[in-house]
Amino acid sequence: MLNRADILGRLAICLAITILFGALLFGASAAAQVQSAHPFAVPQQTLNTPSLGWFDQWTGQIAIWQSQFYKQLTTAVRAWKADGFQAWWLLALSFAYGVFHALGPGHGKAILSAYVVANRETLRNGAILAFVSSLVQALVAIVLVAVAAGLMNVTGAVLNEMTAWLELSAYGLLVMLGVWLVYKHLLKPIANRFMSSLVSAPSHHHHDHHGHDSHCGHTHFPAPEQVAGQLSLRKAWGAILAIGLRPCSGAILVLVFALSQQFFWAGAAAALAMGFGTGLTVAALALTSLTVSRAMESAGGGRQRPWGRWIGGTLQASAALLVLLFGLLLFSAAWQYSVSLA
Amino acid sequence: MKTGCFFTDWIKRLCRAQSSRRRTLRHGFAGLVLSLSAAVSQAHPHMWIDAKVDLQFDAQGQLVAVAQEWTFDEMFSSYAKQGLPETEDRMPPQAELDKIAADWMSALADPMSHYFTTLTQAGDTLSVAQPRGIKATWDPERERLSLRFELPLLAPADAKQAPVTVSVADPTYFVAYDFAAPDAVTAQTAPATCEATYKRPERLDGAVAARLAAIPPSGSLPPDLLRATQSLKHRVELSCG
Numbered sequence: 001m002l003n004r005a006d007i008l009g010r011l012a013i014c015l016a017i018t019i020l021f022g023a024l025l026f027g028a029s030a031a032a033q034v035q036s037a038h039p040f041a042v043p044q045q046t047l048n049t050p051s052l053g054w055f056d057q058w059t060g061q062i063a064i065w066q067s068q069f070y071k072q073l074t075t076a077v078r079a080w081k082a083d084g085f086q087a088w089w090l091l092a093l094s095f096a097y098g099v100f101h102a103l104g105p106g107h108g109k110a111i112l113s114a115y116v117v118a119n120r121e122t123l124r125n126g127a128i129l130a131f132v133s134s135l136v137q138a139l140v141a142i143v144l145v146a147v148a149a150g151l152m153n154v155t156g157a158v159l160n161e162m163t164a165w166l167e168l169s170a171y172g173l174l175v176m177l178g179v180w181l182v183y184k185h186l187l188k189p190i191a192n193r194f195m196s197s198l199v200s201a202p203s204h205h206h207h208d209h210h211g212h213d214s215h216c217g218h219t220h221f222p223a224p225e226q227v228a229g230q231l232s233l234r235k236a237w238g239a240i241l242a243i244g245l246r247p248c249s250g251a252i253l254v255l256v257f258a259l260s261q262q263f264f265w266a267g268a269a270a271a272l273a274m275g276f277g278t279g280l281t282v283a284a285l286a287l288t289s290l291t292v293s294r295a296m297e298s299a300g301g302g303r304q305r306p307w308g309r310w311i312g313g314t315l316q317a318s319a320a321l322l323v324l325l326f327g328l329l330l331f332s333a334a335w336q337y338s339v340s341l342a
Numbered sequence: 343m344k345t346g347c348f349f350t351d352w353i354k355r356l357c358r359a360q361s362s363r364r365r366t367l368r369h370g371f372a373g374l375v376l377s378l379s380a381a382v383s384q385a386h387p388h389m390w391i392d393a394k395v396d397l398q399f400d401a402q403g404q405l406v407a408v409a410q411e412w413t414f415d416e417m418f419s420s421y422a423k424q425g426l427p428e429t430e431d432r433m434p435p436q437a438e439l440d441k442i443a444a445d446w447m448s449a450l451a452d453p454m455s456h457y458f459t460t461l462t463q464a465g466d467t468l469s470v471a472q473p474r475g476i477k478a479t480w481d482p483e484r485e486r487l488s489l490r491f492e493l494p495l496l497a498p499a500d501a502k503q504a505p506v507t508v509s510v511a512d513p514t515y516f517v518a519y520d521f522a523a524p525d526a527v528t529a530q531t532a533p534a535t536c537e538a539t540y541k542r543p544e545r546l547d548g549a550v551a552a553r554l555a556a557i558p559p560s561g562s563l564p565p566d567l568l569r570a571t572q573s574l575k576h577r578v579e580l581s582c583g
Contacts, residue, residue: 067518071390074416155425250388253417260420260485 010314014186017318062103069097073254073270081263094254094270098134098277101250102285108133108243109282111174111326113289115239118181118319120312126290129236130283131276136244137251138275140166142268144247145255150264156256163247168338170245171331177238178324186317242327250274293319389517390415393510395578396528403533404498405580408459408508409475411490419487423480434480443478443489458512458519459493462572464504465565469496501536501582511543511575519576527578536582544573 076090102109112133116126148154148162251271258267293315300308391412398407414422422442426434450457451473461468475492499506510519521527521540529538550570 067388070388070417071415149424153425156421158425159421253421256424257417257420260423 010310010317011186011190013314014317014321017314062100066097066100069093069100070250073097074257077254077258077261077263077266077270080266081261087266087269090266090270091273094273095277097250098274098279099281100277101248101274102134102278102281107246107326107330108137108278109285111243111323112239112282113286114319114322114326115177115181116286116290117293118185118316118323119235120316121290123287123290125236126286127283129239130286131279132236133240133243134275134279134282135272136240137246137248137278138271140244141247141251141255141271145252145259145267146264149256149259159252159256163249163252164334164338167246168331168334170242171327171334173238173245174242174327175324175331176327177242178320178327180238181320182317182324185313185320189313189317248274248278389418391517391519392523392526393519393521393576394523394526394528395508395510395521396530397508397532397538397578397580398492399529399531399533399536400498402498403502403536403582404500405495405506406498407492407494408461408470409490409492410459410510411488413481413486413488416485419480419485422487431482433482439478439480439487440476443476443491446478446489447473447476447491454513457491457493458510458517460509460572460575461493461495461499461506462509463499463501463506465568468499468506470494471496501580505579505581507572508578508580509572509575510577521576529580532580533582536580538578538580541577541579543575543577 072093073090076086076093079086080090109130112126112130115121116129121129144159144162144166148159154162248271251274254270254274255264255267258264258270293312296315297303297308297312300311302308303312391414393413394411396409396411397405398409400406423434426438429435447457449455457470457473459470461470470493473491473493475490477490479488479490480486481488512519521542527538527540529536532538550567553567
């Protein structure tokens with residue numbers, strides 16, 4: 001049966017693309033994740049090899065810049081305390097730290113880039129999602145430190161455990177998000193196509209008159225053009241929380257330091273500036289991946305043509321699988337860490 | 343990232359004694375992911391330590407112990423002090439600091455980190471006994487926490503026969519050490535003929551990096567590569583005439 005061969009082909013291509021991107025793009029951040037949960041889990045020889053190839057050189061250089069900004073944060077907090085006009089210095093440093101932090105290996109930008117491609121978000125919504133999730137991340141750090149360290153006065157070790165649990169919940173959400181996306185963009189279209197091929201004549205590929213193609217298209221939502229301009233929170237909260245629930249440890253540390261200086265608000269402002277910087281980088285990367293996927297779709301003639309539709313659907317399905325893969329990798333790494341804590 | 347945010351790992355590492363579970367994990371999932379991405383760990387210090395090393399000798403002029411003092415950066419110091427009770431003069435009680443120091447030392451005893459310190463003589467690694475003289479202190483002026491400890495050698499080393507090298511480094515590059523203080527390296531009880539010199543880490547060159555990457559995680563290093571990896575650390579070289 002032709003249709004079945006087509007479905008299997010699509011599935012194989014999706015898997016291949018996902019695995020390729022997963023290995024290339026995400027390998028670095030996933031490994032960093034595992035490594036951070038188990039600092040000594042990595043063989044010593046490998047660890048003595050700081051940089052190989054342009055990618056590692058690039059991330060290594062970013063890490064150096066990031067460290068330089070970070071190192072000056074404590075001085076900047078004190079300077080602000082002594083002189084209110086020095087506030088801009090702390091804010092600028094934190095913003096720069098955020099920008100470079102997000103350029104290094106990390107999960108937020110990878111998840112969001114895959115998510116917006118899978119959901120075929122508009123550029124505008126992609127950018128909004130990037131900023132909102134980064135700012136939520138900053139707010140989570142601010143609330144965590146304000147309540148746990150400020151009000152309850154817990155120790156650093158307890159803060160670590162709380163962060164680990166937040167991390168685990170974020171990755172749990174990510175797995176659920178991945179499952180949902182895979183269902184929506186891979187399983188459901190395949191099932192629909194399979195069912196319709198069983199039920200109807202081969203001529204079912206009529207192109208709709210009502211602009212809502214549930215057989216060939218892979219979105220069962222209105223076309224992106226129609227939702228452009230509004231971002232449904234109900235649809236996006238999963239992605240926002242999966243990224244934002246895990247507070248950035250750089251933000252936590254600057255907040256705790258500010259707290260020790262009895263100047264918590266400077267820390268909160270710094271955390272928000274970091275979030276804004278991170279959001280900028282994540283938005284840039286999400287927009288890049290959206291633009292590339294759009295260009296690939298247009299190369300096939302756009303959504304109006306079978307090839308363009310095929311490319312678009314395959315990209316969406318691959319991105320959905322990628323979100324699921326990220327989720328599973330990160331969740332199991334965080335799970336192992338939580339188990340070792342308990 | 344690392345990813346992400348890498349900060350908490352060191353804190354977690356220091357605040358928790360490590361379980362043996364880790365060793366089984368090393369061969370499981372983590373290994374799988376790591377082999378996917380080859381050597382990813384890049385230099386990304388997130389913590390700075392101003393270090394001091396003092397070489398200690400016995401009456402026969404043999405090296406018997408290495409005393410170190412590590413002063414943590416302000417950010418980490420305030421994080422470590424967070425939640426501790428305070429005395430009237432806003433000092434953390436010494437009993438609390440002792441507890442923290444004991445936790446750190448037991449975490450650092452893990453074979454993978456080994457107090458971030460290696461002693462070698464003529465290509466051999468010198469074994470050390472349990473650390474002693476462990477003490478954490480809070481400097482209220484600079485608002486920084488310091489950790490002091492001594493690593494006694496199992497057998498005294500005679501630097502007259504061959505130079506002894508003390509190297510200090512975090513193999514994960516999470517901690518950046520700094521030996522910039524004028525008194526960073528001392529050898530007060532050393533015989534007059536001995537000289538201790540500090541050598542800064544060298545940059546890893548591409549050829550060595552490629553050879554290192556080709557060695558499987560369980561493999562051992564040939565002597566020249568071992569020397570090359572040693573040269574990436576902060577070193578104190580002791581030679582006695």
